[in-house]
Amino acid sequence: MSSPVSDSLFARARQLIPGGVNSPVRAFRSVGGAPFFVKSARGAMLTTADNRELIDFVCTWGPAIHGHNHPKIKAAIAAALEHGTSFGTPNPYEVEMAELIVRFVPSIQKVRMCNSGTEATMSAIRLARGFTRRDKIIKFSGCYHGHSDSLLIKAGSGALTHGNPDSAGVPAAFANETVVLPFNDRDALTAAFAANPGQIACVIIEAYCGNVGFIMPDAGYLQFLREITAKHGTVLIFDEVMTGFRIAKGGVQEREKIVPDLTCLGKVIGGGLPVGAFGGRTEIMDMLAPLGPVYQAGTLSGNPLAMAAGIAALRLLEDDGSGMDPYVRLDILGRQLRDAVLAACRTKGIAVQVPQCGSMFSIFFTATPVRDYATALTGDAKLFGRFFHSCLEGGVYLAPSAYEAGFLSTAHDGVAIERACEILSGAIARL
Ligand code: KE4
Numbered sequence: 001m002s003s004p005v006s007d008s009l010f011a012r013a014r015q016l017i018p019g020g021v022n023s024p025v026r027a028f029r030s031v032g033g034a035p036f037f038v039k040s041a042r043g044a045m046l047t048t049a050d051n052r053e054l055i056d057f058v059c060t061w062g063p064a065i066h067g068h069n070h071p072k073i074k075a076a077i078a079a080a081l082e083h084g085t086s087f088g089t090p091n092p093y094e095v096e097m098a099e100l101i102v103r104f105v106p107s108i109q110k111v112r113m114c115n116s117g118t119e120a121t122m123s124a125i126r127l128a129r130g131f132t133r134r135d136k137i138i139k140f141s142g143c144y145h146g147h148s149d150s151l152l153i154k155a156g157s158g159a160l161t162h163g164n165p166d167s168a169g170v171p172a173a174f175a176n177e178t179v180v181l182p183f184n185d186r187d188a189l190t191a192a193f194a195a196n197p198g199q200i201a202c203v204i205i206e207a208y209c210g211n212v213g214f215i216m217p218d219a220g221y222l223q224f225l226r227e228i229t230a231k232h233g234t235v236l237i238f239d240e241v242m243t244g245f246r247i248a249k250g251g252v253q254e255r256e257k258i259v260p261d262l263t264c265l266g267k268v269i270g271g272g273l274p275v276g277a278f279g280g281r282t283e284i285m286d287m288l289a290p291l292g293p294v295y296q297a298g299t300l301s302g303n304p305l306a307m308a309a310g311i312a313a314l315r316l317l318e319d320d321g322s323g324m325d326p327y328v329r330l331d332i333l334g335r336q337l338r339d340a341v342l343a344a345c346r347t348k349g350i351a352v353q354v355p356q357c358g359s360m361f362s363i364f365f366t367a368t369p370v371r372d373y374a375t376a377l378t379g380d381a382k383l384f385g386r387f388f389h390s391c392l393e394g395g396v397y398l399a400p401s402a403y404e405a406g407f408l409s410t411a412h413d414g415v416a417i418e419r420a421c422e423i424l425s426g427a428i429a430r431l
Pocket of ligand 1: 023024025026061115116117118119121144145146147157158206210211239240241242266267276404
């Protein structure tokens with residue numbers, strides 16, 4: 001795919017921006033080749049700087065659940081813009097956003113807005129440490145919770161993609177406070193609590209993993225996790241930055257009927273603008289400044305434009321005017337894509353796993369059922385790279401890494417999903 005305009009932009013970018021990108025996974029390092037630049041997006045489509053139209057299954061890494069540049073979200077931002085971009089004071093949008101989040105996610109009794117998923121998880125961990133007066137935390141191999149020091153240990157997403165799941169620059173003293181366990185392993189959890197009695201401040205988990213590819217928990221695993229954390233007075237944090245409002249209106253916790261102590265949010269609630277949030281039980285949340293001793297702050301937290309966009313996005317999840325529950329529609333689209341890939345791989349004789357739930361999916365080229373970091377690594381990343389580029393040539397943009405989740409939006413309905421399934425099947429036939 002010749003992209004002279006993107007190539008010249010990338011050459012300029014590499015002079016001034018490390019790797020030419022403002023976030024590593026965009027650099028195509030694990031799939032090879034040079035990234036394309038996008039100049040506009042609408043619905044299920046991206047338009048590149050070289051005027052190529054691509055069907056987008058990254059959806060800006062999750063936020064675009066209604067497709068790009070949805071007219072109602074655009075109108076909400078424009079209306080808010082009339083009154084200014086940022087006040088640095090409380091504003092009415094923040095109250096409406098908090099009321100929506102609390103209504104959608106009943107485990108959240110109080111919520112604090114911030115500006116990214118990283119801030120949300122970093123703050124939730126500090127809050128759990130302040131609340132329990134304990135230092136150690138538990139995370140899971142391959143789970144990615146943003147790039148704060150305590151969490152860049154055996155991390156997924158771009159860290160895993162670039163083979164540095166343990167980032168340089170994180171002091172050993174920090175890393176020593178983070179216990180990393182295999183996902184879906186009850187014995188490992190039991191052993192970790194036995195080895196660290198009364199020391200574990202929190203467990204943070206992507207209850208449905210989206211940063212090592214898409215991996216769902218074994219039946220009963222989340223219930224076991226809820227019980228063992230409650231037994232040890234450990235705060236259970238669900239990182240739903242990616243799954244919140246996407247897997248269900250109330251996220252994974254609604255679908256799995258688990259009540260975490262804290263929840264981290266982001267992506268969808270910003271309608272495409274920078275946002276994060278964390279919330280949960282009042283007795284924990286009230287430890288936050290200005291009420292309590294745990295400090296957390298942000299110049300642009302609760303920014304009126306981001307709040308207006310997020311409010312519009314959440315309201316569309318309640319009623320997008322289609323007459324159909326958006327989550328039913330998203331699951332139909334997700335199954336359509338999954339079934340097309342499975343059928344094409346069966347015909348070609350290629351082993352593949354296509355875990356999918358609603359609008360989240362991933363494609364692992366392996367015969368091994370994928371249930372954790374180790375089995376995710378059995379996927380043929382080189383074959384994925386070839387598949388990725390063949391899809392791109394055909395007009396479909398998948399996440400540029402074997403260790404990311406794919407996303408659908410309600411805008412993928414109809415022509416887009418039909419065309420995409422043809423392109424994906426054709427790419428598999430050519431492998
Ligand atoms: P941000 O700081 O990127 O807003 O959110 C961090 C984060 C936290 N928790 C989960 C479960 C996440 O998936 C993320 C960010 N997701 C990645 C995609 N795998 C963002 C894409 C990128 O890093 O460029």
